[in-house]
Amino acid sequence: MARRQRGEAARSSSGKLTDEPSLTLPDSDDEAPEEVTFEDSKVEALRSMKQALDTARRKQKQSEDEAAKEETGEQKSKKKKKRGKAAHTRNLKGNYTVTMLKDQLSTSFQQQTAEEFIQSRLYGPGSCRTTSNELLSLENKRAINKSAAVQFVKKEWACKEKAKAEKLKKRWIHKQQIPPC
Amino acid sequence: MGEFKVHRVRFFDYMPSAIRAMAFNSRTERLALARADGAVEIFNFADHYFQEKIIPGQDGRAAEALCWVGQRLFSAGLNGEITEYDLENLKPKYTVEAYGGPIWAMSSNGEGTLLAVGCEDGTVKMFEILSERIQFQRNLERQKGRIISLSWHPSGKLIAAGMMDMIRIFDAETGHSTYRLLVDRGFGPSRCKEVVVWSIAFLSDHTIISGDSAGKVQIWDGLTGTLVRTHPVTKWDVMALSVSPDESSVLAGTSEGTVIQFQFITATMDQQDKEWVRTRTFKNHSHDVRALVHTETAVVSGGMDTQLVVRPLLDKVEKNTHESALHKIAFPHRNLVCCAKKAGLLLFQFSDHLELWRIGESDGHGKPGDSLPVKRKPEKLIQLKRTGEHHICSSALSPCGGWLAYSTLSVVRLYRLQYNDNDISITKVSKLPKELRSVHQLCFSSDSSKLFASSSHSSVIVVALNQLECKYLHTLRPKSGSVQPVHLLCASEDGKWLATASTDCEVHVYNLCKQKLHCTVPVYSSCPTAIGIHPTTSNLVVAYADHQIFEYSLIQREYTDWSRKLMKQGLHRLWLERDTPVTHITFSSKNPAHIFMHDTFMFCIIDQSLPLPEARTMLYNQMTLRSLPEHERLRQSHAFKICKTFKHLMCVRLLEDHSVVVVERPLLDIMSQLPAPVRQKKFAT
Numbered sequence: 001m002a003r004r005q006r007g008e009a010a011r012s013s014s015g016k017l018t019d020e021p022s023l024t025l026p027d028s029d030d031e032a033p034e035e036v037t038f039e040d041s042k043v044e045a046l047r048s049m050k051q052a053l054d055t056a057r058r059k060q061k062q063s064e065d066e067a068a069k070e071e072t073g074e075q076k077s078k079k080k081k082k083r084g085k086a087a088h089t090r091n092l093k094g095n096y097t098v099t100m101l102k103d104q105l106s107t108s109f110q111q112q113t114a115e116e117f118i119q120s121r122l123y124g125p126g127s128c129r130t131t132s133n134e135l136l137s138l139e140n141k142r143a144i145n146k147s148a149a150v151q152f153v154k155k156e157w158a159c160k161e162k163a164k165a166e167k168l169k170k171r172w173i174h175k176q177q178i179p180p181c
Numbered sequence: 182m183g184e185f186k187v188h189r190v191r192f193f194d195y196m197p198s199a200i201r202a203m204a205f206n207s208r209t210e211r212l213a214l215a216r217a218d219g220a221v222e223i224f225n226f227a228d229h230y231f232q233e234k235i236i237p238g239q240d241g242r243a244a245e246a247l248c249w250v251g252q253r254l255f256s257a258g259l260n261g262e263i264t265e266y267d268l269e270n271l272k273p274k275y276t277v278e279a280y281g282g283p284i285w286a287m288s289s290n291g292e293g294t295l296l297a298v299g300c301e302d303g304t305v306k307m308f309e310i311l312s313e314r315i316q317f318q319r320n321l322e323r324q325k326g327r328i329i330s331l332s333w334h335p336s337g338k339l340i341a342a343g344m345m346d347m348i349r350i351f352d353a354e355t356g357h358s359t360y361r362l363l364v365d366r367g368f369g370p371s372r373c374k375e376v377v378v379w380s381i382a383f384l385s386d387h388t389i390i391s392g393d394s395a396g397k398v399q400i401w402d403g404l405t406g407t408l409v410r411t412h413p414v415t416k417w418d419v420m421a422l423s424v425s426p427d428e429s430s431v432l433a434g435t436s437e438g439t440v441i442q443f444q445f446i447t448a449t450m451d452q453q454d455k456e457w458v459r460t461r462t463f464k465n466h467s468h469d470v471r472a473l474v475h476t477e478t479a480v481v482s483g484g485m486d487t488q489l490v491v492r493p494l495l496d497k498v499e500k501n502t503h504e505s506a507l508h509k510i511a512f513p514h515r516n517l518v519c520c521a522k523k524a525g526l527l528l529f530q531f532s533d534h535l536e537l538w539r540i541g542e543s544d545g546h547g548k549p550g551d552s553l554p555v556k557r558k559p560e561k562l563i564q565l566k567r568t569g570e571h572h573i574c575s576s577a578l579s580p581c582g583g584w585l586a587y588s589t590l591s592v593v594r595l596y597r598l599q600y601n602d603n604d605i606s607i608t609k610v611s612k613l614p615k616e617l618r619s620v621h622q623l624c625f626s627s628d629s630s631k632l633f634a635s636s637s638h639s640s641v642i643v644v645a646l647n648q649l650e651c652k653y654l655h656t657l658r659p660k661s662g663s664v665q666p667v668h669l670l671c672a673s674e675d676g677k678w679l680a681t682a683s684t685d686c687e688v689h690v691y692n693l694c695k696q697k698l699h700c701t702v703p704v705y706s707s708c709p710t711a712i713g714i715h716p717t718t719s720n721l722v723v724a725y726a727d728h729q730i731f732e733y734s735l736i737q738r739e740y741t742d743w744s745r746k747l748m749k750q751g752l753h754r755l756w757l758e759r760d761t762p763v764t765h766i767t768f769s770s771k772n773p774a775h776i777f778m779h780d781t782f783m784f785c786i787i788d789q790s791l792p793l794p795e796a797r798t799m800l801y802n803q804m805t806l807r808s809l810p811e812h813e814r815l816r817q818s819h820a821f822k823i824c825k826t827f828k829h830l831m832c833v834r835l836l837e838d839h840s841v842v843v844v845e846r847p848l849l850d851i852m853s854q855l856p857a858p859v860r861q862k863k864f865a866t
Binding site: 127 | 260261283374416436467469849854858859860863865
């Protein structure tokens with residue numbers, strides 16, 4: 001009750017000030033500024049906070065609704081596709097569908113990750129590996145009569161590399177022939 | 182006598198699969214081997230390392246670990262399942278899901294009552310081994326990282342588990358982790374990568390030996406939880422460890438392809454204390470060694486280069502004998518190539534498909550050793566993909582080329598092939614008799630009217646082939662009640678006899694006209710590797726894993742005189758010391774006294790009309806005979822005419838026009854398609 005009175009008093013006092021056409025501030029320095037009580041400011045603050053929370057909640061709910069709509073829309077289209085494959089689909093109340101997926105999905109994913117782990121440890125970066133051609137050519141390179149790498153020695157191997165080497169050879173010979181003239 | 186036109190076939194792109202895991206059963210002396218494609222093979226170490234059994238693989242089911250428990254074989258893989266195998270019917274008996282994610286390691290305790298598996302989710306799961314199955318018992322304390330390797334203490338009370346960056350010792354009864362041993366990471370750039378303890382071994386004196394991805398072998402004291410010694414062994418990973426039965430020697434296999442031996446000996450002569458000292462290094466592989474077994478007398482290693490290497494330790498066997506020689510098994514001891522003699526067709530069996538090829542033709546003539554010009558190139562007629570997840574177990578092509586059959590663990594398929602000028606049509610025979618299920622070997626009769634299929638308990642199913650349909654006729658069964666599978670089937674040319682050989686060394690011969698068992702060849706101590714029936718004399722020729730050859734007369738039901746003569750004189754030392762078994766026996770219609778046989782490195786014509794070679798004479802005398810004048814040759818010839826020009830032989834067959842088809846698979850071609858080996862910087866390359 002006291003608050004109301006004070007509030008009214010405040011309003012009435014503020015009302016008085018604005019009614020006057022000329023907005024001149026009171027000259028006297030003696031007049032104290034408007035008394036805005038703690039209670040009032042507290043109420044004001046609470047009100048604005050509540051408003052902000054409400055808007056935030058509203059926005060969140062809105063976005064959630066949108067997302068849910070999108071999801072159900074997607075799921076429906078996915079399930080429509082799956083319905084073609086899996087026979088185990090049931091329509092429940094509302095917009096919900098239940099589909100039984102194949103059991104191996106999660107296990108095969110884990111198996112794949114495990115295989116990738118081994119692959120990356122043995123053949124991944126930092127494993128210092130080379131090609132089979134290099135391994136097999138070591139003997140050729142270190143023998144008493146040195147010969148070319150195995151992929152150039154064997155007829156059916158590495159046709160692309162051989163073709164490339166041929167082209168380079170021709171180009172080099174051509175280059176050698178031009179300068180003397 | 183000996184001039185043949187040879188069709189040299191090198192277009193069979195056979196690629197063996199890498200070896201992932203091995204387990205040795207010291208009581209039965211059998212080695213079980215798991216390959217990357219999921220196949221499991223059993224080798225008999227007591228019988229010249231003969232590959233007795235092959236259980237074909239399945240898509241997505243490669244084994245990471247193998248374990249013998251008595252006579253039972255278990256495997257576990259990255260698909261999270263533990264499988265027990267039925268070794269008599271060559272298939273998985275059952276699988277049990279461990280529900281721990283991919284399984285990395287498996288080991289059984291000394292008594293054979295518990296099976297421990299190390300899983301991706303950080304748990305060590307204990308399974309109770311019951312008589313007909315295994316049952317989940319409990320989990321040990323769950324850890325934060327994956328369990329990569331496991332080893333039981335011989336007492337069965339403790340388990341050591343190798344993980345990422347550490348080793349944990351568990352009390353098997355309470356399930357709690359007692360010690361945590363921290364493993365150092367590598368130097369330099371590998372410092373930021375976690376170190377993986379790929380393999381671990383727990384000895385009875387509580388010493389733990391670990392091999393890790395930083396390339397070191399570390400010796401730990403399991404009682405105090407401290408590091409005793411570090412041995413930096415390689416720049417790459419140490420992938421496998423194996424301890425000898427008497428715990429005096431440990432082997433470590435590396436990604437470089439080397440196997441390093443550590444022995445528990447005194448470091449110097451006058452010292453009393455024994456310690457683990459690095460002794461020998463074996464370099465028998467070109468690629469990573471992923472699996473190791475330390476038997477009492479030998480080092481058995483296998484890895485990414487797909488070859489199984491048995492290196493006997495020279496301090497355990499007599500030096501310079503055949504026993505101490507290195508054995509490398511690179512090719513299966515089975516036929517993967519079928520030849521239609523009358524049609525000039527070859528059927529190649531791969532694990533996931535079949536290829537039918539027509540061999541080329543050549544009109545030319547030339548001197549021995551010449552390459553003749555090819556008039557018509559060989560061409561691939563059909564590529565047939567298998568149905569189902571299981572890999573192809575066996576395949577067959579009828580001699581006329583009109584029928585093709587293959588079998589997997591789940592299906593048997595039969596196709597009719599028809600040739601119109603340059604076209605070929607293939608039709609599937611849809612309704613097969615229901616008796617044709619889980620078949621191990623397939624064989625067509627020589628007139629292509631019947632198909633023989635070996636089934637469980639050494640029985641053979643006979644079906645009749647008729648235009649486009651197939652009718653069940655009868656089942657042939659041996660009297661002995663054998664449970665072992667049949668691995669060899671041979672039908673005679675005249676259609677009267679069918680011979681079978683099973684892995685318990687029994688050879689049975691059936692009379693097809695009377696539809697019953699005719700006789701059983703006296704059991705020999707070694708396993709038969711090839712059988713053949715002579716078209717005119719009806720003599721059965723059997724080659725065994727110990728390289729002995731016997732000839733048995735089916736009509737008289739006794740060994741022939743020639744065979745007795747051979748047994749009495751004995752085979753030549755060099756013949757008996759060959760590395761690989763004979764995989765096929767065939768006969769020539771032009772010369773009835775000739776027996777053709779081949780192994781991976783040679784093919785041989787045994788001329789029964791010539792004298793047998795004496796122990797002191799040269800066995801491989803073809804080159805010298807050629808250089809001698811005509812009249813000298815006959816004096817010096819002996820029965821065994823061996824040709825070593827062609828390697829590595831997968832098939833040698835005699836066609837109807839008396840030309841020889843030789844299917845070679847050069848080892849170099851296989852090696853060029855293997856995964857990347859490690860880079861070793863050699864001076865001046």
